[in-house]
Amino acid sequence: MISFLLCLAILIGGYFVYGKIVDNTFGPDDRETPAVRINDGVDYVVMPQWKLFLVQLLNIAGLGPIFGALQGALWGPVVFLWITFGTIFAGGVHDYFSGMMSERNDGGSIAEITGKYLGPVMQNVMRVFSVVLLIMVGTVFAVGPAGLIVTLCKNNGMSGVLATTLFWLIIILVYYFIATFISIDAVIGKIYPIFGICLIIMAVGVIFGIFTNPAYTIPEIWEHFGSMHPSGTPIWSFMFITVACGAISGFHSTQSPLMARCMKSEKQGHFVFYGAMVCEGIIALIWAAAGCSLYEITGGLNTGLAAALAEGQSAAIYDVCSKTMGGVGIALAMIGVVVCPITSGDTAFRSARLTLADWFKIDQDSYANRLKLCIPVLGVGAFLGIGNALGFINYTVIWRYFSWTNQTLAMIVLWAASMYLFQEKKNYWITAVPATFMSAVSATYFILAPECLGSLLNSKTAEGATIYNTAVAYPVGVIFAIAMLAIFLHATKKRTAKNA
Template structure:
């Protein structure tokens, strides 16, 4: 199979999904209205609620949800063959992720920017909300702790990426000032920002930063983990316009340029896919493709983490409700393109099937390193960019997206802690809540692994928990749509599929953890399974009642509208 065919067919499917299917969702299902007053205007506070240009907001949303996961998942899942991974990424992006991401952004915007956890309390009940918050907290904990480990490893293994990684923060701060204080035009800021970022990549490739084996008594990996958490903690309490938005926006542009380089190299060099379409010679110990494929590839097909971001930060910055189609659905398309690029890099970036099999010698192999190695080989072959510089570009891309996900993840976990405190009956300011979040995440990272590897300890549960969260988020969206008398089938199909696959995967993993005597993961698996089943039953009861009740059109008219303004049903 020629990789050009995969690239053209995959990109065409996603583009058509945005042009056609997202338009149907926007007009018939979610009924986005330009006259609706969004929370960003109604509750504008200059910190979390900030009306934002849709392109800047798309950059924030896209890079916050992307991270390393749409690279890691597909780069591992191709062990079953490229066909299953390709089909799940393309179909999942168009009919699952777009519906979920756009729906979560719309639902939160229609409820004053409330998180999906808060909406679960309003539409499912207080028990459902509390259990929902447990799942959300665990997902965020897994993301923050694991991504810190992944980024630190990349900084140590790819020292040429150190300067562009930290230099991008300075670029972002300057871009924020240029947009909001100096009022420069967005195209001018974009050109300058991208040029500065790629200049840093060239500098980093020339001057790699290699840390000594120990720094302040810590290993190089542990030192970077501490620095990353401290940075993410500070970034999470700053106004979104100062660092989070501009950093994510410029990273979004950088990603599309990097993807353009990768896809351009594919079109020019047309490398052959050496990996099997369906792998009949799986290494010993490889789990069954069903249900594990659908939880191994989460981000890039559909991800519950996206719903947390959409309802946690993006909905508070939505300038006009119709912008949700571009921010939410096209954000999912961007991540699908990244996942597709990861599939091509890890199946066509090797010279022979023997080279590919040497990397994929066991389940869990591949990941970011395979993406960087395979992608660099394709870029070198197609565009003549040296292997070292190609690897620096791709490694910087992976690091920056994982880091922006950490920025947003720490902020979102702080929201969850504050919400949980409010439920209990007391309030926490954002500084104290952030300290609690950092203490828990760093406690897991270093307490469970003295060398800082503890962040990966509970990662085997991430895919399953993440997909479960996506299904539960879709259940809330379905209840809202039923209450409004809207078409609900586009939401119900992915909802049922995800809940079945994620619960099935939890049961399968429970047996694996029991056999391995991994009691921590077994206990967490049981807790998540009980919470999930409980929320599923309560959601089903609420949906049944909503289906039998007359549509609540008044709610559709007034949600979030400012006094004196109404949007038509």
């Protein structure tokens, strides 16, 4: 428990100390923000700071810091270190600069921002990449909650159309269309703060339940510093990919521009962007602690947690909440596993619309222009979702690539932020160091993961356990990271010489 409390204190302190260093490095000023200058009553709308924070938190969080943290807890309390220091030095930096660079560029989407600082080739890659990723996220966060609602209906004796996935999927997609089409403060700005508070209350309830029940003990990092993963999966770099939203996640960079278009002052960035990421890190730390403390450890391995997760991530959330909070926890768990994914899905589709609008230079202040983008974006999502519900489309395999692409996106955004800081003659190492680190993470995972090159390079034991080819993956990861840093430094020298 001591190591958990230390990590919690470091996270909170990180917001006030390192977060302020990041803020001062960027240098917010009193210039007129896009929300004030462009204000179109749809996407550019001034909202109060407390609402910006809660909407941003739910945009970037949803169930991400819960699912990822529980999966990360399979490695044991060592995951606390990644959540803590990843949030402070990587995730908070990534979210802050993705939001504030958008703020300085008329609230532009991350694809346009990346293109401005890394060139037109990367801009086009990021445009396609972002739209595909966002539609994929939105679709999965429609199908998943629909299935959960059906399960709840059947468990309560309901039948007929109310107990079909297709019915609830259509309902969710209709909501997505409304939330994507109308003003951001009409639906998202009103209901997101409520569910953001629910997400925080759920985390507080979980840790309170652990502290007040003598049967639960949070293990110490120094007593279990090695891997406790039952499958023997290496900590590097699987844990760093698995725990994404609770430490650093590229998906956040697609969401930050939504709030960059709603800020009254640049000086709100520290609280809204860096602060929301620290809050998400705290939520992830709590759920990782729950995963490490509530379940049986056999032979130094988290076998009990593995068994709970085998029943499904939503079932594991339900189990944690019921064990720590009883009936109230069950109610909060139901809100969490159904509502939180939906609130990530609607902003994913909204971000896809805005990315396309920036790409094709289509103003979004008229109903007709918004329909031109809402209909195809939601149409593709509906086709994939309904096709999956009817059984003739299976994108499960494609979705397995999300973890890697998510962290690769974070890597690219950090390199773009580094170039921005270089051009502004500011300390670019604050972003270049985590960018280099995430380059190593992304490359190593690509070599090791079964869904990537691991299927060719890894081997199996006679019992069927995977032997990971770390002898190849680890050096490749380091070499790739060094190469990316060298390319960046070479680019800065070329620009310096060009401007001389």
